[in-house]
Amino acid sequence: MIFELDEDLKNLELEKPVITRSPFSDNEETIISNDECHDMISEPPQSLQDYLDVDVPSARHTEKRRPSAVAKFSVLSPMHTRKVSISSAKNGDETNASPHSDTGVTTSSPTSNHTSGDPNSRNLQDFQPVRVLGKGAYGKVILVKDQKSNKLFAMKQLKKAEILINEQEIKDDAKEDKPDNKNIERTFAEKTILSELEHPNIVKLFYSFHDVSKLYLILQYVPGGELFFHLKEHGTLDEDTVSFYAAEISCALKFLHDKGIVYRDLKPENCLLNDRGHLVLTDFGLSKKSLEDNDMSNQVDDVFTLHSIIGTPEYAAPEILQGLPYNKNCDWYSLGCLLFDMLVGKPPYTGTNHKVIINKIQKDKNGPKIPYYLSEGMKDMLNWLLKKDKLKRWQVDKYWAETREDSRQGKGKKKKVGKQRELKYQSHFIFRKIDWKLMESGDLQHTTLGPIVPLITDWELAENFDSEFTSMSYDDGYTMEIPARNSKDDLFKGFSYKASGSYLDRYF
Numbered sequence: 001m002i003f004e005l006d007e008d009l010k011n012l013e014l015e016k017p018v019i020t021r022s023p024f025s026d027n028e029e030t031i032i033s034n035d036e037c038h039d040m041i042s043e044p045p046q047s048l049q050d051y052l053d054v055d056v057p058s059a060r061h062t063e064k065r066r067p068s069a070v071a072k073f074s075v076l077s078p079m080h081t082r083k084v085s086i087s088s089a090k091n092g093d094e095t096n097a098s099p100h101s102d103t104g105v106t107t108s109s110p111t112s113n114h115t116s117g118d119p120n121s122r123n124l125q126d127f128q129p130v131r132v133l134g135k136g137a138y139g140k141v142i143l144v145k146d147q148k149s150n151k152l153f154a155m156k157q158l159k160k161a162e163i164l165i166n167e168q169e170i171k172d173d174a175k176e177d178k179p180d181n182k183n184i185e186r187t188f189a190e191k192t193i194l195s196e197l198e199h200p201n202i203v204k205l206f207y208s209f210h211d212v213s214k215l216y217l218i219l220q221y222v223p224g225g226e227l228f229f230h231l232k233e234h235g236t237l238d239e240d241t242v243s244f245y246a247a248e249i250s251c252a253l254k255f256l257h258d259k260g261i262v263y264r265d266l267k268p269e270n271c272l273l274n275d276r277g278h279l280v281l282t283d284f285g286l287s288k289k290s291l292e293d294n295d296m297s298n299q300v301d302d303v304f305t306l307h308s309i310i311g312t313p314e315y316a317a318p319e320i321l322q323g324l325p326y327n328k329n330c331d332w333y334s335l336g337c338l339l340f341d342m343l344v345g346k347p348p349y350t351g352t353n354h355k356v357i358i359n360k361i362q363k364d365k366n367g368p369k370i371p372y373y374l375s376e377g378m379k380d381m382l383n384w385l386l387k388k389d390k391l392k393r394w395q396v397d398k399y400w401a402e403t404r405e406d407s408r409q410g411k412g413k414k415k416k417v418g419k420q421r422e423l424k425y426q427s428h429f430i431f432r433k434i435d436w437k438l439m440e441s442g443d444l445q446h447t448t449l450g451p452i453v454p455l456i457t458d459w460e461l462a463e464n465f466d467s468e469f470t471s472m473s474y475d476d477g478y479t480m481e482i483p484a485r486n487s488k489d490d491l492f493k494g495f496s497y498k499a500s501g502s503y504l505d506r507y508f
Ligand SMILES: Nc1ncnc2c1ncn2[C@@H]1O[C@H](COP(=O)(O)OP(=O)(O)OP(=O)(O)O)[C@@H](O)[C@H]1O
Pocket: 066, 067, 068, 082, 133, 134, 135, 136, 137, 138, 139, 141, 154, 156, 203, 219, 220, 221, 222, 223, 225, 226, 269, 270, 272, 282, 283, 284, 285
C-alpha cells in the first residue's frame, strides 16, 4: 500500500506544473476581466490532497476510437450508428445536393466534373486493395492502388443497405412522415462538399462511383494516420505542438465556414497527419452546408432539431447536445475540446456512456475546469472556446484577423473585453509562432515539417494505422462489382464523380 502511494507521488513529481509568464501582462489590447474565465480555471493545489485530486492523467483516458452519431434528442445511450447529412433544398443547394441529378455540382467548383455521361470512367476493378486503414459506421476505408497509374488512394466504402436501414430506423423512431429520399440526400454530403473544396488541410476527393451494394469515395491517401493514433502514443502534447495543430485546424474550419459549411465532427479520429506531419481533416459525413452563413438558428431542418445529437458527445457543443439551435460556432467549441484533449490527455467531459457525458455538461454551469498548470495563453484560449453559452463564446469567424479598418482605428487602442471577445483570433498569444500567410496558402506544407513527423518506411505498409484495422481482411469490403442499376429507382443515382485532370495533375 505504502509502495503504491510512493509510486503515485513519484509520478506526480514527473507531472510538475509548467510555470509560464503571463503573455498578457504587457498587452494593452487584452484584458481578461470576465469573472467567468476565472471560474473555469482550476486553482493550483494548496495541499497534498488537492494535488492528488488534480486530474493529470499519465496515460490517455481512452484507447478506443469513438464513432460519430446522429440520433434524435431523446436517445442518450452510446450510438452505434451514424448518419450522413447533406444540404437540403431549403438551404438553396438543390443543384448540388440532389441525388437524382447527374449534373449535381456547381460549375464554379475547381474540381467538378461529374461522370453521369460516363459512369464507367472509374470502377472498383481499377483499384487493387492493399490493406484496411479504418472502419466507419457504414463500411471500411481501404488503402488501394490505382492499376493504371500505380498511385495509392484511400477508398472509403459505404454500404447502401446500411444507409437505407439506418434511415428507416431514424424515420421510425422519429415517427416522421417524410419522403424517403429526404434522408438519402444526406448520403451525398461528403461527396458533394469534398468535390467543391480544395484546401491544404482538407482531404481531397478524386473519384466517386457506386455499384449495386456500395458507394465508393476515392480519397487522397494520408499516410501519417490519425491524430488519435499519435495521441495514444504520446499521452499528451506540448503547447507549441498543440498550437500548431490548432492553427492548421482553424484554417480548415475558417475555410469551411466561409463557404457556409459547418463541419460538426471534429475529433482526433478525424484529424490525419500527412507524410510531412501536417494535419488533414477527413470525414465530411456529418458536415452541413447552409446558405445561412451567419446563423442556422432559424432552420427547421430535422438535422438541427429532432436528430440533434450529432457528432461525438465528448466533442459536441452543449447547444447541440441539448437539442437547441446551433450555428458554425459549434465547431470552435469542438476545437476547444480537441485542444483540451491534446494537452490534458482526455476531452473536458468523459463518461462511460453518452448519458453520463451529457449530464455532466448540463450540470456544469460555468463550463469545464481548465487545469491550472497550463500557460496563461493556453488557459485563455480554452476559456473562450469552451464557453457553454454560444453567445459568449469567441466568435472566431467574426474576429478572425485584423482588418485594414481595425488597423486604421489604431492597434494599441484598448478594447473592451466583456461578454464578447473582440481580440483577433490570429493575433492570440498561442499563435505567436505561426506564419498564417504561409499556412493558409499551403506553402508551409512544402517548406516546413509539422511537429510530429510520422515514421513511414513504405507507404503501402500503413505503419501509422492501428493494427486492429491493418490486419483486417478486406475481402468482405472488396467483392466483385455488380454495376448499379441505371434506373430512376436507384436512390443513389448521380453519385459518380471525377475530379478534373488539372486537379489530379496539381496533386500528383
Ligand atoms: N483519406 C484517408 N487516408 C487515410 N486514412 C483514412 C482516410 N480517410 C479515412 N481514413 C481512415 O479510416 C477511418 C474511418 O474513416 P471515416 O472517419 O471517414 O469513416 P466514418 O464511417 O465516417 O467513421 P465514423 O463513423 O467514425 O465517423 C479514419 O478515422 C482513418 O483512420
